Amino acid sequence: xxxxxxxxxxxxxxxxxxxxxxxxxxxxxxxxxxxxxxxxxxxxxxxxxxxxxxxxxxxxxxxxxxxxxxxxxxxxxxxxxxxxxxxxxxxxxxxxxxxxxx
Amino acid sequence: xxxxxxxxxxxxxxxxxxxxxxxxxxxxxxxxxxxxxxxxxxxxxxxxxxxxxxxxxxxxxxxxxxxxxxxxxxxxxxxxxxxxxxxxxxxxxxxxxxxxxxxxxxxxxxxxxxxxxxxxxxxxxxxxxxxxxxxxxxxxxxxxxxxxxxxxxxxxxxxxxxxxxxxxxxxxxxxxxxxxxxxxxxxxxxxxxxxxxxxxxxxxxxxxxxxxxxxxxxxxxxxxxxxxxxxxxxxxxxxxxxxxxxxxxxxxxxxxxxxxxxxxxxxxxxxxxxxxxxxxxxxxxxxxxxxxxxxxxxxxxxxxxxxxxxxxxxxxxxxxxxxxxxxxxxxxxxxxxxxxxxxxxxxxxxxxxxxxxxxxxxxxxxxxxxxxxxxxxxxxxxxxxxxxxxxxxxxxxxxxxxxxxxxxxxxxxxxxxxxxxxxxxxxxxxxxxxxxxxxxxxxxxxxxxxxxxxxxxxxxxxxxxxxxxxxxxxxxxxxxxxxxxxxxxxxxxxxxxxxxxxxxxxxxxxxxxxxxxxxxxxxxxxxxxxxxxxxxxxxxxxxxxxxxxxx
Ligand code: HEM
Ligand code: SF4
Numbered sequence: 266x267x268x269x270x271x272x273x274x275x276x277x278x279x280x281x282x283x284x285x286x287x288x289x290x291x292x293x294x295x296x297x298x299x300x301x302x303x304x305x306x307x308x309x310x311x312x313x314x315x316x317x318x319x320x321x322x323x324x325x326x327x328x329x330x331x332x333x334x335x336x337x338x339x340x341x342x343x344x345x346x347x348x349x350x351x352x353x354x355x356x357x358x359x360x361x362x363x364x365x366x367x
Numbered sequence: 368x369x370x371x372x373x374x375x376x377x378x379x380x381x382x383x384x385x386x387x388x389x390x391x392x393x394x395x396x397x398x399x400x401x402x403x404x405x406x407x408x409x410x411x412x413x414x415x416x417x418x419x420x421x422x423x424x425x426x427x428x429x430x431x432x433x434x435x436x437x438x439x440x441x442x443x444x445x446x447x448x449x450x451x452x453x454x455x456x457x458x459x460x461x462x463x464x465x466x467x468x469x470x471x472x473x474x475x476x477x478x479x480x481x482x483x484x485x486x487x488x489x490x491x492x493x494x495x496x497x498x499x500x501x502x503x504x505x506x507x508x509x510x511x512x513x514x515x516x517x518x519x520x521x522x523x524x525x526x527x528x529x530x531x532x533x534x535x536x537x538x539x540x541x542x543x544x545x546x547x548x549x550x551x552x553x554x555x556x557x558x559x560x561x562x563x564x565x566x567x568x569x570x571x572x573x574x575x576x577x578x579x580x581x582x583x584x585x586x587x588x589x590x591x592x593x594x595x596x597x598x599x600x601x602x603x604x605x606x607x608x609x610x611x612x613x614x615x616x617x618x619x620x621x622x623x624x625x626x627x628x629x630x631x632x633x634x635x636x637x638x639x640x641x642x643x644x645x646x647x648x649x650x651x652x653x654x655x656x657x658x659x660x661x662x663x664x665x666x667x668x669x670x671x672x673x674x675x676x677x678x679x680x681x682x683x684x685x686x687x688x689x690x691x692x693x694x695x696x697x698x699x700x701x702x703x704x705x706x707x708x709x710x711x712x713x714x715x716x717x718x719x720x721x722x723x724x725x726x727x728x729x730x731x732x733x734x735x736x737x738x739x740x741x742x743x744x745x746x747x748x749x750x751x752x753x754x755x756x757x758x759x760x761x762x763x764x765x766x767x768x769x770x771x772x773x774x775x776x777x778x779x780x781x782x783x784x785x786x787x788x789x790x791x792x793x794x795x796x797x798x799x800x801x802x803x804x805x806x807x808x809x810x811x812x813x814x815x816x817x818x819x820x821x822x823x824x825x826x827x828x829x830x831x832x833x834x835x836x837x838x839x840x841x842x843x844x845x846x847x848x849x850x851x852x853x854x855x856x857x858x859x860x861x862x863x864x865x866x867x868x869x870x871x872x873x874x875x876x877x878x879x880x881x882x883x884x885x886x887x888x889x890x891x892x893x894x895x896x897x898x899x900x901x902x903x904x905x906x907x908x909x910x911x912x913x914x915x916x917x918x
Contacts, residue, residue, distance in 0.1 A: 276394060277464040278418035319396045322414065341845065342784060346416050350785035352713060352796045356447055356462075357417050 272321035387469035411482025439722035497740035531616035546857035571622030663734035668699025669753025677756035715743035783823025792840025833857035
C-alpha cells in the first residue's frame with residue numbers, strides 16, 4: 266500500500282500533505298509516503314494532533330501511486346486537489362509549479 | 368434601490384464584528400473546528416477543494432455600480448482576480464483566506480453587502496426575476512416583496528434552526544423568469560378580478576436528489592397576507608418537517624409524504640390563527656418599501672435610428688439585438704443581458720476588470736443598476752435603445768458581448784469537481800466543450816432556444832433536472848460519467864427532466880449532446896418549434912433511438 270495524509274491549512278485553506286518529521290508540505294512530491302497500516306494510523310494521529318493545535322482542518326489519508334517517478338493521487342478528486350482547477354492552469358499549485366519551471 | 372436603514376446597518380456591522388471575533392478565537396484555538404464550522408457557514412464561508420470559498424449575497428439580484436466595483440476590488444485584493452456568479456444570485460470567491468475574511472466582510476458592509484443567510488438551515492437569500500422593475504409584462508416589482516420577506520426572515524428567532532435550508536423565489540410576471548416552481552416557496556405576482564395585487568403560491572418545489580415541482584397551494588393570496596401566510600407555511604414545516612434524515616428534511620418531502628390536501632389544510636388552519644394580526648402587511652409599509660425600488664428618472668427616448676443603423680452596419684450587432692435584449696415597459700428603453708458565457712469560457716465567471724467595465728456601463732448608460740440573473744449572467748435593466756450600440760461596442764472590447772442569451776451555449780454549470788468538495792465529476796469543462804462545439808453564430812441560431820444545465824453531483828446546484836437537456840456528472844469506477852436528462856424546464860410550465868438512458872464518459876458526453884440536438888433538428892416542425900416543444904410532442908423515443916440504436 267501507498268498512502269499519504271492530507272488536510273487543508275487552517276488560516277488560508279491551502280491543501281497540504283504530511284511530510285517528513287510531521288511537517289505539513291504544500292507540494293505532494295514532498296509528502297511522506299506511508300507503506301503500512303501502522304504507519305498510516307500513526308500519521309493520522311499526528312495530523313489530528315496538529316488539527317488540535319489549530320494548524321490544519323479535515324485530516325484524512327489518500328491512496329497514491331508513482332508514475333514516471335512522480336507521486337500521483339489515485340482518485341481523480343485528489344489529483345485535482347493536488348494541482349488546481351483543470352480548466353484554469355494559471356491557478357492553484359500547478360500555476361506555481363509552472364512559474365518555478367519557467 | 369433599497370437603502371439600508373439604521374437597523375440594517377447596525378445589524379450588518381454587528382455581525383462583522385461578531386464574526387471577526389469568532390475568527391480570532393478560532394485561530395487562537397479558543398474555538399474548535401466543530402464549534403466554528405456552523406458559525407463560518409452562517410457567514411457564507413465554506414471550505415472547498417483548494418481553499419475557502421466565500422459566498423456573498425446579491426439580494427434579489429440587484430446591485431449598483433459602487434457595489435460591483437467593490438466586488439471587483441475584493442476579487443483583486445483578496446482573491447485571484449475573478450468571481451463566480453451563481454444560480455442563486457450570489458457571487459462566490461474561490462480563494463479567500465480565513466484570516467482575511469473579516470476584512471472582506473467589513474469592506475462589503477461599507478457598500479451594504481454581506482454574506483448572511485447564504486448558508487445554513489435558515490431562510491436563504493430571496494431571489495427574484497432579474498428583469499424586475501423593467502419588464503414589459505410585469506404585474507408588480509417582485510423585489511418589494513423579496514425585501515419585505517428579507518426583513519421578516521433575517522434572524523427570525525423561530526426560523527433560524529429549520530429542519531433544512533429554505534429557499535423562496537418571486538417572479539413579477541406571468542412568464543416565470545425566477546424558476547419559482549422549483550423553490551421551497553414560489554411566489555408569482557398576480558391580479559384578481561378586482562384588479563388587486565396578490566400571489567399565486569407554490570410550495571414544495573426543489574431540486575437535489577429528489578427533484579419536485581412545487582404544488583400550488585393558493586390561486587390568489589392577497590398582498591396584505593403575504594407574511595402571515597408565509598409564516599403559516601414555515602410553522603407547519605418547522606413542526607412537521609423531518610429532522611431525522613437530512614435527505615428527507617426539505618419541505619418538498621413533507622408535501623410529498625403528507626399529501627397536498629392535508630398539508631394545505633394544516634397551512635390554512637395555522638394561517639387562520641394568525642391572519643389579521645401583527646403580520647398583516649399595511650399598505651403604507653408596502654408603499655414605503657416600494658419607494659426604495661422606484662423606477663429611475665427615465666429619459667426621453669433617444670434617436671433610434673442609431674440602433675437601426677447599427678443592425679445594418681455593426682458586425683455581430685444584429686445577433687446581439689435579437690438575442691440579448693428584453694422588452695421594457697418604458698418607451699425607448701430595453702433590458703440588456705450581458706452574457707457571462709463567452710464561447711469556451713467558464714459559465715458565470717467574471718474578471719475584476721470585467722466587473723468594473725459593467726459598473727462603468729451601468730453608471731454611464733444604465734441608471735446605475737445592475738442585476739445578476741439565476742442563469743449566471745448580468746443584466747443592465749434600464750438602457751435607452753439608442754445607447755445599445757455604444758454599450759455593445761464596449762462589451763465587445765472586453766469579451767462580454769456574446770450574443771447567446773437563451774441559446775445552446777448559454778449554459779448553467781455548477782463549479783463541479785474543479786472547485787467543489789462534494790462533487791463527483793467536473794461540470795465546467797463539459798460546459799466549455801459543449802460551448803465550443805456549438806459556438807458559431809449560425810449553428811446557435813439554427814438550434815434556437817435551448818437550455819443546457821450541468822451539475823457535478825446529485826445536489827443539483829447546476830439545475831440539471833430542469834434543463835431542456837440536463838447533464839449530471841457522477842463517478843463510476845473512479846471515472847467521470849455523465850447522465851443525460853431531457854425535457855426539464857423551470858418556467859411557468861415547470862417539469863423535471865427524464866433520464867434518457869445509460870450515461871456517457873467525459874470523452875463521449877459532448878457527442879451525445881450533439882446527437883440529441885441533431886435529432887431535434889431532424890424532427891422539429893419548422894424553426895418555430897423549439898427543443899422543449901418538440902420533446903413534449905414526441906417524447907424520448909427518437910432521442911433514445913439516436914443515442915443507443917434500436918435495443
Ligand atoms: C461550492 C459549494 C457548494 C456546496 C457545498 C453546495 C451544497 C449544496 C447541497 C448540499 C445541496 C443539496 C441541498 C438539498 O437537496 O437539500 C445544494 C443544492 C443547491 N445549490 Fe448548492 N452548493 C454549492 C455551490 C452552489 C453553487 C455555485 C450554486 C449556484 C450555481 C448553488 C445552488 C444550489 C441550488 C440551486 C441547489 C438546488 C436547489 C434546492 O435547494 O433544491 N450551489 N447545494
Ligand atoms: S451540484 Fe454538487 S458539485 Fe455542483 S456545486 Fe453543488 S454540491 Fe458541488
